[in-house]
Amino acid sequence: MPMPEYLNTSQPGMPDEIFRLLRDFIYEHSGIFFSDNKKAQLENRLALRLKMNNLPDFDKYYYMLKYDPQASRELRALFDSVTTNETSFFRSPPQIQAFQEKALPEILEKRAAQGEKILRLWSAGCSTGDEPYTLGMVVREVLGEKTPEWDVKIFASDISEKALKSARAAVYNDYTLRSVPPDIKKKYFIQEGSQFRVCDDVRMLVELQYLNFNDDKRVKLMRGFDIIFCRNVLIYFDDAAKKRFVSQLYDNLNPGGYLFIGHSESLHNISRAFKLVHFPGALGYKKE
Amino acid sequence: MERMILQTIRHLEDLPTLPSVAVEVMGLSRSPDVSIKDISECIHKDPPLAAKVLKMANSSFYRRGSQDIDTLHRAILLMGLNEVINITTSVSVLTSLGSRKSQGQSLRKKFWHHCIATGLIARRIDTRLRLRLQGREFVGGLLHDIGKIILDEYFHDQFMQAHSLSIERQCSMFEAENEVLGATHMEIGHFLAQKWGLPPYIADVSLNHHRPQDARFKDITSVVSIANLLAKAKELSCGGDTMSFVLKDQQGWHILKKMGHPMDSIDLERITFEIEDIGEEVKEYISTISDQEIQEHAHA
Ligand SMILES: C[S@@+](CC[C@H](N)C(=O)[O-])C[C@H]1O[C@@H](n2cnc3c(N)ncnc32)[C@H](O)[C@@H]1O
Ligand SMILES: [Fe+2]
Ligand SMILES: [Fe+2]
Numbered sequence: 001m002p003m004p005e006y007l008n009t010s011q012p013g014m015p016d017e018i019f020r021l022l023r024d025f026i027y028e029h030s031g032i033f034f035s036d037n038k039k040a041q042l043e044n045r046l047a048l049r050l051k052m053n054n055l056p057d058f059d060k061y062y063y064m065l066k067y068d069p070q071a072s073r074e075l076r077a078l079f080d081s082v083t084t085n086e087t088s089f090f091r092s093p094p095q096i097q098a099f100q101e102k103a104l105p106e107i108l109e110k111r112a113a114q115g116e117k118i119l120r121l122w123s124a125g126c127s128t129g130d131e132p133y134t135l136g137m138v139v140r141e142v143l144g145e146k147t148p149e150w151d152v153k154i155f156a157s158d159i160s161e162k163a164l165k166s167a168r169a170a171v172y173n174d175y176t177l178r179s180v181p182p183d184i185k186k187k188y189f190i191q192e193g194s195q196f197r198v199c200d201d202v203r204m205l206v207e208l209q210y211l212n213f214n215d216d217k218r219v220k221l222m223r224g225f226d227i228i229f230c231r232n233v234l235i236y237f238d239d240a241a242k243k244r245f246v247s248q249l250y251d252n253l254n255p256g257g258y259l260f261i262g263h264s265e266s267l268h269n270i271s272r273a274f275k276l277v278h279f280p281g282a283l284g285y286k287k288e
Numbered sequence: 289m290e291r292m293i294l295q296t297i298r299h300l301e302d303l304p305t306l307p308s309v310a311v312e313v314m315g316l317s318r319s320p321d322v323s324i325k326d327i328s329e330c331i332h333k334d335p336p337l338a339a340k341v342l343k344m345a346n347s348s349f350y351r352r353g354s355q356d357i358d359t360l361h362r363a364i365l366l367m368g369l370n371e372v373i374n375i376t377t378s379v380s381v382l383t384s385l386g387s388r389k390s391q392g393q394s395l396r397k398k399f400w401h402h403c404i405a406t407g408l409i410a411r412r413i414d415t416r417l418r419l420r421l422q423g424r425e426f427v428g429g430l431l432h433d434i435g436k437i438i439l440d441e442y443f444h445d446q447f448m449q450a451h452s453l454s455i456e457r458q459c460s461m462f463e464a465e466n467e468v469l470g471a472t473h474m475e476i477g478h479f480l481a482q483k484w485g486l487p488p489y490i491a492d493v494s495l496n497h498h499r500p501q502d503a504r505f506k507d508i509t510s511v512v513s514i515a516n517l518l519a520k521a522k523e524l525s526c527g528g529d530t531m532s533f534v535l536k537d538q539q540g541w542h543i544l545k546k547m548g549h550p551m552d553s554i555d556l557e558r559i560t561f562e563i564e565d566i567g568e569e570v571k572e573y574i575s576t577i578s579d580q581e582i583q584e585h586a587h588a
Contacts, residue, residue, distance in 0.1 A: 102532050266557035276556055278521040279532045283560060286534075 014043045018058045022046070025065060029075065030159060031214045031241035032082055045081045052077070076161050079212070083236070085163045087127040089134050089172070090179040091231070092263040094281030099227065100138045102279050103258045107226045108142070108150075110256060117149050122225045123156040124249070125233030129167025129198075129208065130176055132156035135229065136202040137188045155222065157211035167208050170198040213245050222252045232262040239269065246271045250287055259285040293443070293471040294479060300442060304388060306484045309334035310380035314485055317373045327369060328360035331376060340379045340577065341372065347576045350375065374423040377486065378430050382577055385437045395440065395451070402519055403430050404570045409563055410515035416559065417549050421508055428493040428505075428512045431486070435477030435494060436461075443469055458531065462498060474498060500540040507547065510540035522563055 014022075019042065023034045026042075034042045046061065053074065055061050065071050065078065090096050111117060119139065123132035132154045139152055158164050177185060177196055189196040211218060213233075228249055234242050249259055250273045259274065260282075261267065267274065267285060274285035297303070313330050316322050331338045338360060344350060345363040350371065357363045364372045386400065407429030414425045439447040446469050454464035462472040477494030489505040493512050496503035503509035517533055535541055535556060545551040 098532070264561060266555070266561075268555045268557050275534050275536070277532055277534055278517070278560070280521060283557065284532075 014039065014046075014058045018062055019043075021062050022058065022065075025062065026078070026082060027238070027241070029214060030079055030082070030212060030236075031238075031245060032236040033238035033241065034082075035238075042082070046078075049074070049078060049081055079159045080162045083160050083163075085127040085160055086232075087130045088176045088179060089130045090181070090184075091131065091134070092282070093179055094279070095231075095260055095263055095284075096134060096138060098279030098282040098284060099135070099229075099258075099260065100142060103227055103260075103284060104139065104142055107256070107258075111226075117151060119150055119152045120225045120254075121152075121154040122222060122228045122252070123154060124211075124213070124228055124230040126156035126158050126167060126208070127160070127163045128172075128176075129156065129163075129170060129206070130172070131229055131231065132167075132206045132208075133170065133188075133198045133202055136198075136205040137184055139205065140188070140202065141184070152205050154206045155225075156206050156208050157222075159210070159212045161210065164208055164210060170203055171195050172198075214241075216244075216248070219245075219248050220251070225253050225257060227258045227260070228253060229260045231260060232265070234261060234265055234270075242270045247273065250274065253287045255287060257287050259287070261285070291471045291475065293469055294475060297438065297442065297476065297479065303438070303480075303483075304384045306384055307334055307337055307380050309337055310376060311485055313373065313376050314487060317369070317487075322369075324361060324364045324369065327372065328364060331360055331372075337376070337380060337383075340383070341375050344375045344379055344576060345372070347572075349573060349576070368422075370422050370424075374427050377490070378427050379577060381431055381434065381484075381486070385434060386577070388437065388441055395448075396437075399433070399436060399440075400574065401567070401570050403433055404573050405519040405522065405563075405566050406430070406432060406512065406515045408566055408569055408573070409518050410511050412559065412562070413511050413515060416554060417544070417551075419507060419511065419549065421511065424487075424489055425508050425511045425515075428490060428497075428508050429515050431477075431481070431490055432493050432497045432512050432516060433473060433477065434480055435473030435475065438476050438480060439465065439469065439473055460498070460531070500543055506543050510543045513540035514538060514544075518560065518563060519566075521560070522566060 016039075019034075019039050023042065027033050043058075046058065050056075050058065050061055053061065053064065055064065065074060068074070108119065111119065121132075121135055121139070123135060126132045135154050139154070140147055143150055143152075156167065158167070171192070172189075173195060177189070180189075185196070188199050188202050190199055191197075211222075213219060230249060234245070237245065246259075246267060250271065253259065258277075263282065267276075271285075273287070275288055277284045277286050309330060312333075313327060316326055316330060331341060342357065342360065342363065345357045345367060350367060351357065353366070357366060360372065407426045410425040410429035411423075413419070414421045419425070436447075439450075447465070450461065450464040450468040453459070453468060454461045457464070462474060465472045474495050474497065478491050481491035481494050489508050492503050492505045493509050496509050497513050497516055500506060500510040500513045514535060517535065517538065520531075521533075536551075541551060
């Protein structure tokens with residue numbers, strides 16, 4: 001049932017044409033696609049941007065994005081508000097386990113046999129850092145005493161400045177740590193009151209950076225990865241953007257490398273390049 | 289030369305047996321001009337078996353329409369002779385083996401979960417690929433590992449040792465069995481299926497579900513081999529091995545593809561997600577078949 005006009009005083013409505021213009025603009029710049037049934041969601045998320053910019057309606061906001069030379073700053077704020085940064089440590093445990101027990105040991109063994117103890121991981125769409133730090137903890141667990149022999153780097157990127165800022169601070173509350181095994185929690189977090197800070201041994205493995213997946217040129221430069229985590233990111237893209245980005249991720253991987261996407265995401269209609277690997281309770285995509 | 293352990297099993301006198309009526313039904317089903325009446329009368333000679341078959345026929349696993357299937361005659365009319373024989377086979381084997389006690393009960397429970405999951409997944413693959421294996425893929429999946437029950441019961445310590453070995457080495461259960469016991473659950477299952485006079489495809493699946501290229505019933509065995517892996521991937525495993533695998537590299541996959549089935553169009557991710565909650569269906573199947581339920585049913 002549509003909301004009666006008089007109740008809807010807080011926000012100016014978003015006419016359909018403006019919705020489409022904004023939707024296309026966002027899609028063009030980030031690959032994130034708001035389908036018709038997500039109009040209300042977009043409207044809600046952008047309402048604050050109107051207020052912050054002192055604009056009376058969505059038309060004006062669109063014209064500002066499109067024609068104002070200063071718009072690039074607003075663009076980042078826009079990305080902040082249209083992305084969902086929902087994440088947690090050790091999210092989807094079977095995937096983390098597949099990484100810990102299967103994919104990572106396989107890669108380490110191969111590298112060690114080649115005599116190059118280099119490991120490159122990428123958490124693509126890292127949000128507030130929970131995922132790359134999780135990977136860092138697992139790598140330390142698996143390498144154990146051998147850690148100093150290895151050159152490990154975990155790149156972590158996101159389009160949301162706000163999320164990256166939290167990732168840099170690396171301080172978390174109990175709730176985002178809910179899936180962390182107790183021994184890991186003890187070993188790699190420093191409790192500060194009700195908060196938990198990731199220890200430096202793990203932080204130093206992670207390199208955070210701003211990266212828009214739509215920026216093809218910069219994405220191309222991300223080369224030589226052994227394992228890429230790009231979980232719960234593709235869901236915001238439509239098929240065309242997914243296809244483009246996933247084929248790019250394929251190129252970013254070393255032969256023998258793995259891509260992990262969100263635990264209920266699928267590449268079935270997106271890419272045939274990878275080999276689908278069934279791990280216990282989790283799927284992975286391998287580049288041969 | 290026959291393996292030691294098989295010789296031993298051959299001479300065991302207390303091996304579980306099938307209800308004689310079940311044996312008779314399977315015999316009847318092989319004759320070309322068997323009638324609905326012959327089969328239903330035969331099953332009726334064993335009232336508890338008949339009750340179980342009817343209960344299964346009315347369960348969500350088999351029932352299609354909204355009508356109650358109240359007689360075996362009706363069941364055969366509605367579902368076909370093959371499906372009723374399938375049910376009779378599964379129900380009688382599960383009753384014979386399911387009531388056997390083991391020292392390690394927890395493993396037994398996992399075992400049955402694995403087998404039922406394999407059957408259910410095999411059925412989904414059959415539907416997805418339109419293979420029309422007529423429920424035999426389900427029975428094959430359900431019974432593919434029956435050899436393990438015998439090993440667990442008569443060679444319990446060695447079987448447990450094989451189980452630990454397969455965890456330790458991350459090797460498959462049959463490799464570990466071979467090393468510890470000098471025989472595999474496939475050989476034992478094959479022996480049992482033949483001894484019991486189960487339909488030939490079941491003996492074939494028992495023997496070849498880890499090597500479908502050697503099977504006679506290549507389609508059924510291939511489907512079961514794939515379903516077996518998928519069941520394990522959902523952590524519905526009864527061995528120690530938790531190996532990762534690429535389905536498209538499996539023999540069973542290649543065989544089905546060579547037979548002309550549209551393997552490339554299968555959405556493997558989707559099948560995998562769909563079986564994520566197969567555990568619920570497994571439990572439902574168990575409660576349908578368990579004795580206690582049947583008794584309650586009879587008293588109600
Ligand atoms: C739901 S979070 C997932 C975080 C983490 N990977 C996980 O699975 O828990 C999705 C992240 O993708 C980021 N994202 C969305 N579109 C993006 C784009 N075009 N370029 C870079 N990052 C993007 C969002 O900012 C958000 O932080
Ligand atoms: Fe087996
Ligand atoms: Fe099995």
